[in-house]
Amino acid sequence: MQYEAPESVEAAVRLLSGGGPRGRVLAGGTDLLVQLRAGVITPQLVVDIKRIRESREIREEDGMLVVGAAVTGAELGEHARAKSMWPGVVESAELIGSTQIQGRASLGGNLCNASPAADTVPALVAAAAECRVAGPNGMRRVPVEDVCTGPGQLSLGDGEFIVAFELAAPPPGSADAYLRFIPRTEMDIAVVGAGVNLSLDESGRCTAARVALGAVAPTVILAEEAGAALVGTECDDSAMEAMVAAVRAACRPIDDKRGTAEYRTKVAGVLATRAARIAATRAREAR
């Protein structure tokens, strides 16, 4: 196995599109190393992106938050500005794994591992985050919800990798929240995850809402009709009921050891409601 740790985006793209064996991108390694050790993957080339500055830093650009793909959960959780701008995204990252895992695990890795149950992905989708994808044809922006096409499957082309995530400055009166359900208090894989991001005007009326769900379909899904059910309302009980109906209609889960399809569908509505209430409370406080 060839290991490379390039120091620039361009050098990483050259390695990944060099015409040789298709490389695997290494960020925190908390999924990749397990797959390597288990023999699930046997890459001939591993490209470590942690020496690339753009992949390792959190910065603000014109009010927008830009989070490197290899920034760790612990670093994101310690970043006061990130936490105040996008509390739901940060709490989703901090939910992943133990202290040790938090010291390594990254947003880019969580997305590109392409698990339907990834915790940060519903929060990023609800936040309308976009990926900065570098490749042989330069840089392009891809909405987070367009990256995964199925379990373990990505839409990224040969030689492409995610450098960083862009999170727009939230408008006044906006906030996000993420909740997941697991059968114990810590360190487990989501049975269901729900991310909600909404905006309230001065009278408390919802002007925009995005609801994203994890572990209820082959990929994380953006439940557009669920968000639409909140817009124009004051997020009261009847609006929540309509939102829940749209959430449950969007669910296409499987039965597995973590929960039945019926159970997941039920829990998705409950979690989305709770996440929406938290987001609404935060949004009022943010105004």
Added chain:
Amino acid sequence: MARAHVITTVNGDPVEFLCDTEQTLLDVLRDELHLTGSKEGCASGDCGACSVIVDGRLVCACLMLGVEAQGHSIETIEGMAGGDRLHPLQTKFLEHAALQCGVCTPGFLVAAKSLLERNPDPTETEVRYWLAGNLCRCTGYDKIVRAVLDAAQEMRGG
């Protein structure tokens, strides 16, 4: 393929080693550098027996490649005692009988040291959450938590 040449710092000392790119940091510590205090429990980041501190951050050595150590600073259990003088956490683990078979102990000690460096006065809940990635099948955790709280108090001068 030629083995990779890595220059790093382990417990404050400059260290050079050769390794295969597939080897984890844990493989390198144990098999190349003969620092066998860090244990392999699960090799998948679940048990914490291989906990080490890399650039001040607690991580599982089984989830990092040895070649990734280039230019970084690594602290292991072997660097915890000052010569013959045990670290207060080590003393308190002995006093509280916070170990039985001992396989998880190096990981717990390194993890607890990392906690107390960041938070010298943790609550019991904070100790339990911080150490949730370290598994022990002997003690039931209670003695470990008490030892950490007691060590924290002593290190604060109380």
